[in-house]
Amino acid sequence: MVEPMFDYQFRHILIGDSTVGKSSLLKYFTDGKFAELSDPTVGVDFFAHLIEVKDGTRIKLQLWDTAGQERFRSITKSYYRNSVGVLLVYDITNHASFEHIPLWMMEAKRHIEPHRPVFALVGCKLDLVNNGVQRREVSVEEARSFAEQHGLIFVETSARTGVNVREAFSLVTQEVYNRIQSGEYKVEDGWDGIKKGFPRPSNLDFNLVVAESARSSCC
Template identity: 50%
Template sequence: MDILWQYQFRIILLGDSTVGKSSLLKRFTDGVYSDVADPTVGVDFYARALDVEPGVKIKLQLWDTAGQERFRSITTSYYRNSVGGLLVFDLTNRKSFEHVRDWHREVTEHILPHHMVYILVGHKSDLTRERRVHRGEAEHLAAELGVRYVETSAKCNSNVEHAFELLARDIYELMKMGEISARDGWDGVKSGLTAKVLYPAEEEEEREKSCNC
């Protein structure tokens, strides 16, 4: 039986092949890691629930996209129906970092006039000797794109949970501000059976003060 959730966010993982998108998802959803990973063919699906604040459970519907060019026509159809994206590159692979802007541009063009909430993820942080991208460079790119930056390792289970939580909380905060909302014909955000009524921060504070319960 599904755990009751207030909202469902559809999240898509973007990046070149072999950067470790599937490893991140398996670690986050199943708590497992394998050194052997078959390339994703088309799109794979994962799911997990998170508590973004007391009493608010978010179900993350996670889509793992193939990084190979030949699958691009399949994966682009998933862009428009996603509210959030993890832009993933391999810290030991300079080209995967250089391709981040291409991924960001491609997705942004496909979802216009709508927007997606991104987070930049430098993966395989455990491979310190093979590192080819400095933290400062990645942080500079994140600033250019206007997104957060996190370094992760699925192998060591470092910051994996943190990366997904940050993205979910950013989306939720934008919902509270009224900048993102569920809408007909779009699967990016869906309301559950127990959807929480969201109020602007000032109004929420006043409601809490006046509550006698």
């Protein structure tokens, strides 16, 4: 099968504690379904997906799912540098996973420098709270306040129902593209965070996600 053409390639990385829902988030985004059984990520898993931003520009996303366990940190750190988007993932029913977000963010900044990525704070497992299965431990207000303080996109999601899953990736992608358009970001030799692609003929059609404007969203 011939790979669809695209205008840009962006590389995004998902980081956060183990079992917060990173793999399930990616599974729903790329396959459109919830993974009932999901083995813990060992090291790093790779996914690819096409997305379309608002002006019709087509973006190929390289998505890196990282293991949250300490023993895999030395492996996952090597993937930070070539990322332009970082999704900081936590479990809204586990406050400890939220408390660790500043540490994950600092680690990402340290390894991605001198580049300045787009960060998104992504809460997972919203369905467990909405269905009364588990108690919410991280309030919307607390998470939004943290996001605003640090200039992060904020969204709460459910990989089981699909609520805001596409939005999480779309918002990050749209913001990266906006920064390219403004001149803040550019394609650089030796850096794989942003790469030029191969625009396709306009008469071809693909099932693409339309990225929303880069704004905060939740619930």
